[in-house]
Amino acid sequence: MGGDATEKPDGVAFLLLLPTVILLLALFVGPVLYAFYLGLTNIALMGPTARNFHFTGMINIHRLMRDSLFWESLKLTAIFVAASAIVGVTVVGMALAVLIQHAVAWLRAVVGAIVVVAWMLPPLTAALIWYAFSTTGGTLSLIGGSQLDVLNTFPMFVVCLANIWATAGFSMLVLSAGLRSVPTEVLEAGRMEGASRWRVFCSLTIPIIQPTIVTNILLVTLLSLANFSLIYIMTGGGPGNATNILPIYSYQQALVFGKLGYGALLGDVVVIIATIFAYLYVRVSRSTRMAAA
Amino acid sequence: MGKHRRRPLYAIALAVGVMTVISGTSRPARAADKTVISCAYSETYVFDNEDLTKKWWGGIKAEFEKMHPDVTVQLVQIQGGYDDIVNKLSLLYRSPTTAPDIAQMATPTVDRFASSGYLLPLDKYLVKTDWWKKFPPVIQGEGAWQGKTYSVNTGENDSMLYYNVELFKKAGLPVPWKPTSWNDILAAGRVIKAKLPGVVPIWILAGTGSGDNTVLMGVDTMLAGSSTPMIFDEKTQKWVVDSPGLREVFSFYHSVFSEGLGAKLSDLFSTSGVTAPVFMIPKNQIAITFGSNFYGGNWSKLVSTPYWPQASQVAAVVPVPTVNGKAPNISTTIGGWDLAISATTKHPDLAFELLDFMMNKENQINAANWAGFVPADTDYVKDPSFLNFAAPYNELSAVVLPDGVIEPPSGDYLVWSRGAQEATGALAQHPNTTVDQAIGILSDYVKNQLDPSQTEVLK
Numbered sequence: 180m181g182g183d184a185t186e187k188p189d190g191v192a193f194l195l196l197l198p199t200v201i202l203l204l205a206l207f208v209g210p211v212l213y214a215f216y217l218g219l220t221n222i223a224l225m226g227p228t229a230r231n232f233h234f235t236g237m238i239n240i241h242r243l244m245r246d247s248l249f250w251e252s253l254k255l256t257a258i259f260v261a262a263s264a265i266v267g268v269t270v271v272g273m274a275l276a277v278l279i280q281h282a283v284a285w286l287r288a289v290v291g292a293i294v295v296v297a298w299m300l301p302p303l304t305a306a307l308i309w310y311a312f313s314t315t316g317g318t319l320s321l322i323g324g325s326q327l328d329v330l331n332t333f334p335m336f337v338v339c340l341a342n343i344w345a346t347a348g349f350s351m352l353v354l355s356a357g358l359r360s361v362p363t364e365v366l367e368a369g370r371m372e373g374a375s376r377w378r379v380f381c382s383l384t385i386p387i388i389q390p391t392i393v394t395n396i397l398l399v400t401l402l403s404l405a406n407f408s409l410i411y412i413m414t415g416g417g418p419g420n421a422t423n424i425l426p427i428y429s430y431q432q433a434l435v436f437g438k439l440g441y442g443a444l445l446g447d448v449v450v451i452i453a454t455i456f457a458y459l460y461v462r463v464s465r466s467t468r469m470a471a472a
Numbered sequence: 473m474g475k476h477r478r479r480p481l482y483a484i485a486l487a488v489g490v491m492t493v494i495s496g497t498s499r500p501a502r503a504a505d506k507t508v509i510s511c512a513y514s515e516t517y518v519f520d521n522e523d524l525t526k527k528w529w530g531g532i533k534a535e536f537e538k539m540h541p542d543v544t545v546q547l548v549q550i551q552g553g554y555d556d557i558v559n560k561l562s563l564l565y566r567s568p569t570t571a572p573d574i575a576q577m578a579t580p581t582v583d584r585f586a587s588s589g590y591l592l593p594l595d596k597y598l599v600k601t602d603w604w605k606k607f608p609p610v611i612q613g614e615g616a617w618q619g620k621t622y623s624v625n626t627g628e629n630d631s632m633l634y635y636n637v638e639l640f641k642k643a644g645l646p647v648p649w650k651p652t653s654w655n656d657i658l659a660a661g662r663v664i665k666a667k668l669p670g671v672v673p674i675w676i677l678a679g680t681g682s683g684d685n686t687v688l689m690g691v692d693t694m695l696a697g698s699s700t701p702m703i704f705d706e707k708t709q710k711w712v713v714d715s716p717g718l719r720e721v722f723s724f725y726h727s728v729f730s731e732g733l734g735a736k737l738s739d740l741f742s743t744s745g746v747t748a749p750v751f752m753i754p755k756n757q758i759a760i761t762f763g764s765n766f767y768g769g770n771w772s773k774l775v776s777t778p779y780w781p782q783a784s785q786v787a788a789v790v791p792v793p794t795v796n797g798k799a800p801n802i803s804t805t806i807g808g809w810d811l812a813i814s815a816t817t818k819h820p821d822l823a824f825e826l827l828d829f830m831m832n833k834e835n836q837i838n839a840a841n842w843a844g845f846v847p848a849d850t851d852y853v854k855d856p857s858f859l860n861f862a863a864p865y866n867e868l869s870a871v872v873l874p875d876g877v878i879e880p881p882s883g884d885y886l887v888w889s890r891g892a893q894e895a896t897g898a899l900a901q902h903p904n905t906t907v908d909q910a911i912g913i914l915s916d917y918v919k920n921q922l923d924p925s926q927t928e929v930l931k
Contacts (some may be wrong), residue, residue: 198868223883223885224558224559224584225558225562225584225587225588226584226587226883227587227588228590229562229566229567229588229590230588230589241526246920246921247920248917248920248921263611267680288496295556296544314738314742315736315737315738315739316738325769326736328736328737328738331737331738331741331901337773415680415743416680417679417680417741417897418679418680418682418737418741418897418901419679419894419897419898419901422896431890434559435555435683435886435890436586436883436884436887436890436921437558437562437886461566
């Protein structure tokens with residue numbers, strides 16, 4: 180009943196899909212391809228090449244290769260995504276999911292609601308909350324000393340924490356669903372064999388929900404890669420270039436310095452990275468479905 | 473009975489509907505007969521608050537339409553900050569159908585809009601006005617590109633040195649204070665630090681939080697009074713990334729932050745760093761401030777952000793001196809907002825007539841008082857309605873204006889500015905940063921973003 184994968188789609192199915200395909204081509208594929216083209220031009224926000232821009236071949240790519248700030252920005256993007264999305268959100272999300280699974284009903288409801296609300300807050304609100312929390316005069320300085328300025332002292336650490344705080348709710352929901360799917364008889368068998376709770380968790384639960392974990396990591400990575408607002412509002416990429424991740428650097432080049440062509444190229448790099456993660460996500464999802472079937 | 477009673481209601485409803493349709497269709501017809509002149513301007517950034525924005529632009533529209541019953545002035549508000557205004561205007565200008573007939577734009581961007589082919593040369597109109605010839609040459613030059621004038625200034629900002637009289641008296645410093653060099657400022661700051669712990673001795677912006685405003689009110693202002701006041705070398709067409717003047721400026725920053733005379737990083741690096749002193753000075757939290765002319769207007773009853781009736785007794789103001797007191801001993805940059813006409817306007821004469829109306833004495837002084845500007849017209853700045861609005865601040869802002877220096881109009885200036893922001897940020901955050909290292913930060917940034925061949929070192 181599941182349908183044959185090699186079955187050819189009929190005409191009706193094609194017609195039903197057509198509006199979606201047209202919309203995707205017009206509103207997604209088209210603009211992305213145009214952005215790739217703009218990345219190879221000298222278009223500027225203002226000035227002689229604002230309207231009379233032209234294709235400049237590999238000039239922007241050569242500049243990209245020798246732009247030390249781009250490489251620094253790429254490194255910072257990797258740190259931000261790895262620290263906040265892969266490590267932070269997954270670990271915190273998993274901890275919350277496990278705790279909620281074992282908590283009493285009312286605590287589960289309260290904690291779940293708080294974490295999900297944090298996830299549902301607009302990035303602007305989350306950024307302002309964390310800005311107010313971590314600068315001098317904020318909550319943290321009231322606790323740790325009036326001159327404490329954690330945001331400017333450890334900027335990347337704080338923006339990662341803010342991202343974890345804002346995204347852990349999503350991770351918790353995904354991983355909770357994964358934990359609920361673990362057969363209890365398997366876990367009970369492990370316990371009967373004398374394994375500790377930790378051993379059961381590491382050797383049984385984690386391998387069983389591994390596809391869910393990988394899916395969660397990929398999704399949170401994609402969410403974090405596109406998380407421009409949080410850092411822009413909290414630090415604007417500073418102090419100096421300490422939190423200047425690629426989306427911020429792309430914005431700076433295009434809309435502050437007015438170099439739209441080079442800014443588009445930097446944006447293209449983000450698109451390529453996101454596409455790789457999206458492809459991995461699709462592959463993992465497909466293999467999970469096939470394993471389930 | 474019921475049905476009969478309802479009939480008149482139906483009839484009334486039908487009549488109202490018909491009237492509505494008639495009036496609805498006839499209104500556009502009348503509007504279509506009118507000439508429309510559109511004006512794009514900042515709704516939230518230029519004037520001190522939105523009410524004053526509405527009051528000024530609403531007044532312009534109402535008065536001009538009264539004078540010209542066949543004209544409709546269409547107001548196009550742009551929301552957001554500096555970058556948003558630049559970006560929105562750039563998008564509006566891309567199509568003749570959306571290009572505003574008149575636009576309010578930041579003076580440093582005029583060159584780039586003009587070189588895009590978006591603006592109408594105004595020279596033939598300006599020679600016929602009585603106000604243009606009263607603009608100081610430096611301000612006339614702000615709207616010039618390749619020998620033609622494309623915009624007119626409608627208000628400037630410049631820099632001044634504020635000091636708190638009460639704190640100076642408490643610290644035993646002389647009042648009135650007349651610093652003649654940068655060393656005088658440092659010396660006073662050191663006394664404040666020793667005598668009044670908890671007070672910020674010297675407020676000077678640093679870092680990237682406030683963007684180019686940080687540089688305008690800090691590095692650029694001081695560089696104007698240094699021994700080599702040059703950012704862009706017109707002769708060689710190169711950006712100056714190392715010079716005796718830059719070293720003097722960074723040396724001043726180094727002294728301020730390595731001796732603990734500066735403000736907290738969270739205040740300096742904040743996006744509201746430009747306006748923070750407006751609130752901190754009345755609370756006696758800062759002794760000496762490298763500030764802007766608009767502070768005084770903000771303390772007035774009309775603007776009230778915050779209202780501070782004692783301002784003139786407590787916050788005194790002097791020009792920022794040059795590095796070593798060289799005459800006229802004034803260091804300041806100037807930058808403001810201009811009005812320009814679109815190259816694609818269908819009604820250039822009428823558009824200039826409206827611009828000319830905006831430039832009359834009453835409108836310019838209102839703009840100055842409500843937006844914290846100094847009027848460009850050398851007669852308007854002597855008018856009591858301007859001088860008394862924020863005394864003594866407005867008077868001094870007019871005195872220092874003709875000696876002001878404008879930032880290079882090239883778009884690449886923002887790259888140089890960003891390098892300077894990062895250099896001052898490093899000096900503020902890491903007080904052991906040396907002047908050589910600060911120069912290195914600026915130099916590396918500009919060379920990386922542009923090209924090493926576009927930079928030079930002045931000896």
